[in-house]
Amino acid sequence: MKILKFKLLQMILFLIFCYMYVVAEAEEKNQKLRTTYVIHMDKSNMPASFDDHFQWYTSSLQSVSDSADMLYTYDNVIHGFSTRLTAQEAESLEKQPGIISVLPEVRYELHTTRTPEFLGLEKSEALFSTFEAESDVIVGVLDTGVWPELKSFNDTGLGPVPGGWKGECELGKNFNSSSCNRKLIGARYFSKGYEAEFGPINETSESKSPRDDKGHGTHTSTTAAGSAVSGASLLGFASGTARGMATKARVATYKVCWLGGCFGSDIIAGMDKAVADGVNILSMSIGGGDSEYYRDTVAIGAFTAMAQGILVSCSAGNGGPDSGSLSNVAPWITTVGAGTLDRDFPAYITLGSGKNLSGVSLYSGKSLSSSLVPLVNGANASESSSGSLCLTGSLIPAKVAGKIVICDRGGNAMAQKGVVVKDAGGVGMILANTEPYGEELIAEAQLLPSVTVGEKAGDVIKKYVSSDPNPVATINSGGTQLGVEPSPVVAAFSSRGPNPVTPEILKPDLIAPGVNILAGWTGAVGPTRLQSDTRRVSFNIDSGTSMACPHVSGLAALLKGAHPEWSPAAIKSALMTTAYSTYKNGEAILDIATGEPSTPFDYGAGHVDPVAALDPGLVYDANVEDYLGFLCALNYSTTKIKQATNKDFTCESGKIYSLRDFNYPSFSVPLRTSTEKGGGSDSTSTLKYSRTVTNVGTPGTYNVSVSSQISSVKIVVEPESLSFSEQNQKQSYTVTFTSSSMPSGTNKFASLQWSDGKHVVKSPIAFSWT
Template sequence: MATRARIAAYKVCWKGGCFDADIMAGIDKAIEDGVNVISMSLGGSTSDYYRNTIAVGTFAAMERGIIVSCSAGNDGPDSSTVSNVAPWITTVGAGTLDRDFPAYVTLGNGKNFSGVSLYSGNALPDSLLPLIYARDASIVPNESRCLPGTLLPSKVSGKIVLCEGGSSAVRKGNVVKQVGGAGMILANLATDGEQLLAQAHLLPATAVSKNAGDMIKEYISSDSNPTATIVFQGTKVGIQPSPVVAQFSSRGPNSKTPEILKPDMIAPGVNILAGWSGAVGPTGLDVDTRRVEFNIISGTSMSCPHVSGIAALLKAAKPDWSPGAIRSALMTTAYTTYSTGAKIEDIATGKAATPFDYGAGHVDPSSALDPGLIYDLAVEDYNDFLCALNYSKEQISLITKGNFTCDTSKSYSVTNLNYPSFAVQLSSGSVVKHTRTLTNVGSPATYKVSVSSETESVKISVQPESLTFSAQNEKQVYTVTFTATSAMTSGTNSFGRLEWSDGEHIVGSPIAFSWK
């Protein structure tokens, strides 16, 4: 993303995992070396911040003006799965690109089904081949996942095998190959959702959705001589809609601090062209003797470095901006709709995604260069946040290294953290206030506020309704009051949006309501 950036790499993970001591040592060394951005595609725990290695280590980085970008995690689409939720971390979920790698299944009855694959070896014969469902060729009753040792060579040899279960796709294909199968169609299970991930298969193979898999199974059971072939189409661009939120991308709400909306944003994380070690083949399997310099990889481990690179570009263009200012610019300029006006979709549901899925939206690098206004955050703000959590002096010192003590005469509130988004915890009749400070980083202008909400159960008022900035770096304070006007079932969520605009810039913030 930042083509002229210099990269320092710190090894903190090993075959046995990523250990706390190594992570902390890596962060400390990066700080010592004077980096501007730390990109961490590592999963974080949801323990208290003073017990969380990544949270503690990255606090020290933030104190020194270093931007920290972390993966949201790959545990979606379940709710409350997002990790790395400390507010001084930029937490990144994953979306798709408009690029795909189509590989179509053609059946003997003339029907076609779209799939994806990175297979680049010899194509299948022009003629259709016999097709068999793995369950009909398995040694184990009702086993259709093509696990090692389950397929009978006498029933699979020379045929295309329909396997089920989207995980370990390449391993399943290798099982089929080892027993003489000519190819594999891998159908998602219901738990896999509709997400199709391109894989560098060792034999002609493609991945299809659960619905497609069900129709292929129906064809196999209804035809006395089922046949099929797989046609590989290489790379295709212009796929729409794009982006959509990835099935695997971890979702909010934030299980540690519900008043802080996480993830912060999404970025490209599905089927990403990525640098690859020559030590192993593109599948990572021991039997894969191929060697490549680039591979196609999916995960929030891919979306995180996209944002890290964009943050580096912003830091180069705006060297005086704090990590909080840079994250604010990325969040308030992120987009949540397509050019058609339709909302970004969630591939897990096929419906419109929400701020619990994409945070502030999909990152927009060009717009982030000129956000108009920013929600800045300094070390003191995060210190106040820790006090608002009612951490003890000893617990806070584990994070701040003993450099801060809460003022017992001061009232602290999590809702006053100057975050560019709003996560509002409500109960029947409750009134919640959030105070925010905007800093002008553009020309003198007057900004007016607009608020939208998908629920009538919350009244939203903003004071003042307009802010006039006469100089750069001038700050203005406003307060948002959320009033629950009717009772809602505990666990109910709804969403809204707050925007400040001067007619040229739109400074957008997502709002998430959750009833306790």
């Protein structure tokens, strides 16, 4: 009997051991499947059955896992906790009431404004090897001036100012000779045109000197070529090491814009002096330029700069998503549109209905009460027909006091809407996109708790307010998030083609980061630029094609340092033909305005890829004579050519000048509909284009391929291969487009690329029937 009991005990112990082993093995496997999540809780929505929030957090976690532990609990920037869960556990937890979001953790690094890493600069030893040559490159920035005390203009490690520099540090109010150094090597200001319009500058509100009182110029110049600054952020957002694209390049600033705007006479004076001073790159985040080139101040000055070997980079404009809204479209200008980064600044809204929605915010002050707050639509709190826009003085305090107000985007500055709400007694704001802005989210450092949401989320919130007799909500910030996908996407505000001046030239040329960009800031105004904003910061987050332009300016400086012999056209070509227009999965870059795939009228040649641009293989070069021939093809008279270029040039009589033969890195093919030609539905037209490429790589043979799914256009390239035996050798080819008629307003797209197995030299093709 004792032996039987002993064996039975052994068997029980063995079964217990096996069970424990299986459980342990299962738990070990489960742990391997777990990743870290941040659980954002709606603190005000805690059930009454819990005594405190920690108890509620614990219960919520235990309801999906009896073995997961909390890593942290949060009670300031957000309310909630972090833990490790399986995907199934996270999904189950997200469905519970009171959960605002279950966010997979993203790897954070002490890094930068994010753009150097996003663009691949940090991984390219080849670009860093140009250190010495890069320090000889001078980036001239025409803008609102500079705030020289920033660490972004630290000159530690830089050698003497380049010997060819002829500029100076111009003295003025709050600006002296010590304001410049070996980094900020020159600073000038131009105000005569402005003062002629508005009278003498009021020096109590504006510095009559190169000093930046607005912030725009400091932001653009530090984006292009600011020195590396560790520990940078805007009020804790986007923390890391801020740096420009060309950290060792020199900066010269030309203040041509004032609080009341920019005037052509001042701009042309600034460009003129910049050329004389010896800049290598001109960065101009200034709008305009949608008229004939001989009437366009920027185009005129840019031609002269190009003729002196200076690359001119300009912003495309913020007129998107309307078509044909571009500025600065001259072919000798590099025209830059805007895309997004893979970084976001999430914020969360919880409605009284239990619905949770997300947007973005850069608000860093005191949070709203943990309890839900009354919610009102600005349209119902105003006697004005445009009350939904929250314009100055439009809100009725009695209907707004103590409430979160929904305001529509548009009509006035986003930050100004927050001030309007605050002045009327509101305690928070939800800024809702309308149709023109779609799902594009621009973050602002508002002065009250706020969140910007896309059009769809805005419609959900407004519907809730209209259907609930006592609508309530709360807002919470989520800090900084990296690794956002998909990225980039084309910004809704980024101006689009087709080219309104010369449809045969595809514009913009390319896009670069221009949404929520961190860069240096003036000490004269707060991050919102509003008079009531008394905060002062060294870095600010701003958006616009103004922010995209200096990215390309700085990258051009890197290429100039690596290839000092390259012309402005060669540098632009390298940036364009190596740009990408698809994600890694092969899908086309999206347009945030529509949610649909974007086109070359949105992004030009694509999103800039500076590492690839360093070694493009082939370039489409052009010189002054080529651009003069371009103007002849436009039937410009000798007088108009002189007006546009400051050159005495007469088009040769009897010579055929054609826009189809202008050596541009992209193709734009305007076509006529059959009705305009007087033909039938099967009418066709044939157009032949010619191009010349220059080998800037190693000898080799390039083969052509055409990507097109357009049944209405036949594309033939002759020859189909180009062989190069030496560097700088040129070869020409022709492209014949045979097209069927399409309805007026139809646009179709294709691409042409040459490859030697290592390099891919890609050109977009845009067809438009009118």
